[in-house]
Amino acid sequence: MAGDSDSKDNFADQLITAIFEKNSCVVVGLDPYFHLIPDTIKQKFSPSRKQALEYASRVILEFNIQVIDLIAPFVNIVKPQIAFYELYGWWGIWAYTETIQYAKRKGLIVIGDVKRSDVPSTAEAYANAHIGDVHVNHAVEVPFGADAITVNPYLGTDSLLPFIQTAQKHRKGIFVLVKTSNPDSGEFQDLTCGEKKLHEIIAEKTHAWGKDFVGKQGYSAVGAVVGATFSREISILRKIMPTAYFLVPGYGAQGATVKDIGYCFNPDGLGAIINASRSILYAYTVSPWKEKYGVSSWKSATEEAIVKMNKEIGTVLEA
């Protein structure tokens, strides 16, 4: 699985090709909430009190496979959030790994939402685990094989270089947390340091970290996580990081609107991928599909939700 990196495009070019192929810059977040997974899937497996983590993980994998099959005609990017897999221990991580492999077999780009960060020697292990490979005696193995991951910048440049170097070696990507979508994200990220806010300083660094890794389409393999819930900040960040692809959470369940999303894109209509998780996966639990479909028609709800979201984002880009 290793060794063919030289012939691969820069990650940002792969991403853009994928976006054009399905005419969609939507990212479906694969965040399994066990209690929201339909019973028809759970009934395929025998629940066991002794092996509850294995049972839950098998259910989650089956749900993900059905979701991937359902959404693959409409979107090319998925983002499993590893926390929801760690919740089921090493069995959960087995389901995470199998989910990535299944999505890749279906031709999708997989962003592992892992938000990893550590001192350099440890960051190197994380990087090789998630977007690189590992040597065991004479074997070379790919532990998780995501195409890109999210990383936390708090520890500084030397903590990020192993991720950047590993991404470059394997033609993978990283998305640096710049301005997150949670309500308290401003507490530290918006602090004024000299004449700039902390997240603006980190945005400048993100631009600098990525400047040597710009692909043919003008975008870098070093992207940024920018929450859609803060439209004023997005406009400024778009200028500070013109070549960074933005991974934008917050659409749907977290409350960001179509208008907020608009600020994430460059004039070329590129530069952002928009994530939605719960509002797609569990569309059958939210309006207007809750009223229209029951859980037995969850697939219709999810399909309509993804088609609607593609259309909404498309409208932003045409405006």
Place this chain on the structure above:
Amino acid sequence: MAGDSDSKDNFADQLITAIFEKNSCVVVGLDPYFHLIPDTIKQKFSPSRKQALEYASRVILEFNIQVIDLIAPFVNIVKPQIAFYELYGWWGIWAYTETIQYAKRKGLIVIGDVKRSDVPSTAEAYANAHIGDVHVNHAVEVPFGADAITVNPYLGTDSLLPFIQTAQKHRKGIFVLVKTSNPDSGEFQDLTCGEKKLHEIIAEKTHAWGKDFVGKQGYSAVGAVVGATFSREISILRKIMPTAYFLVPGYGAQGATVKDIGYCFNPDGLGAIINASRSILYAYTVSPWKEKYGVSSWKSATEEAIVKMNKEIGTVLEA
């Protein structure tokens, strides 16, 4: 495994009891470097190119078990760094889980060095995974079962509350990254925001997050990671967070000295636990043990290294 939390002491009290029992505030970092694990351990397992990740993970677990048996008479705290387990995929996480369980059966306190962080709903999943439990239908399972974990504060208070609340519920602990030990840690952490440095502001918050969770001995279940490599900052941080237990990396391989360590403690001789990983686990590769012992006597090297470190830190406390 859940349900007995009410009768348990505050995490900081558990930690102090453990320190007094072995008269050691040393934390042994269980950071498996496969190529440094002695061949005598590797030879117990059949290497397979097809199952290289399983093979490596079984070797790592066996090494950890032998290390834990070796060090348990001298120290009561271990800290597996999850990155070095993720490197071997879900099999590695199996080894991580089994390592925690073995250490706990031996009566040790286990700090999972996971440096997790995310938006609140995701942080809750991480917290339950690492220091809490998960409900699957009518079963309650403990996915990893560490006694404490490290967390990254960049996302703000709401991202940390799920960790704090889960810690309190299960009488576990967290250590917030305040000032890390890597060379570039100052890049963002030392930025001046108003009249204070960013890491000082985060230290003030860490003190505030922990103030309702102070145990009988006067220390909080909310601790701080403070790198031993920055002695001037440590003195200031000790004053800002008088009730926080410091988890101090950087001793040994990362270059901090016995004198640097001294600033981490309060006048009561408490308040800090000092981590060493490579300099203990692979003592046979570093002076003076490299010259004295070959790899075949790695256990003697590790045992002497841990005894020497206990003595060095003890000297600091007596001075």
